[in-house]
Amino acid sequence: MAGSSMKAIKLRIRSVESTMQITKAMQLVATSKLRKAKERMEVSKPYAAISREAIMGAVSSLEDTSLPYLRAREVKKRCYVVIAGERGLAGGYNANVFKAVLAHAEGTPYCVLPLGRKAIEKFERMGIELLNDDYWHVEGLSVTVCYKLAGILTDGYLREDFDEIFLVYTSFQSMMTQEVKTEKLLPIEKTEENKRPVTAVYEPSAEEMLTRVMPDFLAGRLYSACCDAFASEVSARRNAMDSATKNAGEMIANLRLHYNRARQGAITQEITEIVAGAEH
Amino acid sequence: MATYHLQIVTPDRLVYDGMVESLIVRAVDGDVCILANHIDYATPLGIGEAQVTDAEGKTRTAACNGGLLSVQDNQVRLVAITFEWQDEIDLERAKQAEASAAEKLKELERKDRDFAIAEAKLKRAITRIHVKG
Structure with missing residues (x-):
């Protein structure tokens, strides 16, 4: 009996060890990808910030406008741009994004422009209208693709297929924390920060400029969100795999203890049997 | 010559960040040249050649495509879709x-x-x- 339980424990240890090897390898891969992803995120930031400032300047110079990009209309349908991962095993990374979308979308019909395989699968399963059926890796998503996506968004918005566009992605705060963010892309709202008076000269006109530049602006926004989301994904995966590896290590230590106990028990029993046999 | 602060960005990088004397770019209706102390100004850009003359008077040319140019308080920002210096093409x-x-x-x-x-x-x-x- 003792022998069979020893064998079972040994098998168990071996299986946990091989799992640990996988989680460890995934952690290493994530760590090495993280550095690159963070670099890419850093270089994409100036564009988003600078273009936003320039756009907001133009927006605040327009008092009253018929420009559809700035006019809120009755919301019959929303569009969500959802950035999720390529695969799971990243803790709550994908689930948190979907939860945020579902909570936000509650009560309004919506369609989704998914980025990342997990997002496509999720919304396809839910039977939600998807705006594109091609799919691109969020990792290394090119600027060209972002322009294409921004084109889909602005075309749909101007055709009034949907009346509001939201972007849901995970923003990288630090190695340990990633935060899901929901941002309104269109229509652009006037906020306090851009209400200051503007005296700039716009050529040909502020409206004309916004019309031309809006797709570029959205593309830049998407690109930087993707870089941000990918850095979050990798660091979420790194953390998940780190704790998985730690857990596996703990489990192995426990199992070793049990194994040694069983071995000791078996030896003791054998000795008692021999001694008992010799006395007779 | 008077100089001003110019930033050139594309979605995937910060191309240039420094003091310059002048910048010539192709706007939607023709070339514009920005010198120091330009009035606050913004315009969308077309596709064309750009010339940047830095504080030392050296001129570099580049192929610039789309985006916008914004001047605010003597801070000039060129937000382009693509921007490649001559030697990168x-x-x-x-x-x-x-x-x-x-x-x-x-x-x-x-x-x-x-x-x-x-x-x-x-x-x-x-x-x-x-x-x-």
Whole structure:
């Protein structure tokens, strides 16, 4: 009996060890990808910030406008741009994004422009209208693709297929924390920060400029969100795999203890049997 | 000569961040030149050659495509879709792009949606070749 339980424990240890090897390898891969992803995120930031400032300047110079990009209309349908991962095993990374979308979308019909395989699968399963059926890796998503996506968004918005566009992605705060963010892309709202008076000269006109530049602006926004989301994904995966590896290590230590106990028990029993046999 | 702070950005990088004397770019309705103490100004950009003269008086040329130019309190920002310095341009690739875009334009009608895209591609390729040569 003792022998069979020893064998079972040994098998168990071996299986946990091989799992640990996988989680460890995934952690290493994530760590090495993280550095690159963070670099890419850093270089994409100036564009988003600078273009936003320039756009907001133009927006605040327009008092009253018929420009559809700035006019809120009755919301019959929303569009969500959802950035999720390529695969799971990243803790709550994908689930948190979907939860945020579902909570936000509650009560309004919506369609989704998914980025990342997990997002496509999720919304396809839910039977939600998807705006594109091609799919691109969020990792290394090119600027060209972002322009294409921004084109889909602005075309749909101007055709009034949907009346509001939201972007849901995970923003990288630090190695340990990633935060899901929901941002309104269109229509652009006037906020306090851009209400200051503007005296700039716009050529040909502020409206004309916004019309031309809006797709570029959205593309830049998407690109930087993707870089941000990918850095979050990798660091979420790194953390998940780190704790998985730690857990596996703990489990192995426990199992070793049990194994040694069983071995000791078996030896003791054998000795008692021999001694008992010799006395007779 | 008086200088001002210029930042050039594209979605994937910060191309330039420093003091310059002048900047010439192609706006939608012609070239504009920005010198120091320009009035606050903003305009969308077309596809064309850009020239940057830095604080030491050295001039560099580049192929610049789309985006916008904004001047605010003597801070100039060029937010471009693509911006390549002369020495970064891949002439072979530009020539190939020119050939394939020209080919495509022949097949398309002016009212096609793809016509404008192919036309813009052709323009970009021609600009690159021009800046390089």
